[in-house]
Amino acid sequence: MSVVIGVRVPERLKKEMEELGIDYTKEIREYLEKRVKEEKLSRILKRLGEMQKSMKKIDEDIASKIIREERELR
Structure with a gap:
């Protein structure tokens, strides 16, 4: 199904397009x-x-958490 959209153009332009x-x-x-x-x-x-950007932030947070946990294990 389609709808009609009206567009106003200068008369000169319409004539040129037709020509x-x-x-x-x-x-x-x-x-x-x-x-x-x-x-x-x-x-x-x-x-x-x-x-x-949000995935990068998540990756940075996960990396920080892993490093922190590794340090705590030592």
């Missing part, structure tokens, strides 16, 4: 699909970066 045979409906649809994919990827990469 050049540009299928602006297709162009807009493809651009929006591409833009959504880019935004999803950006958010995923941001979350991965945040997870990596």
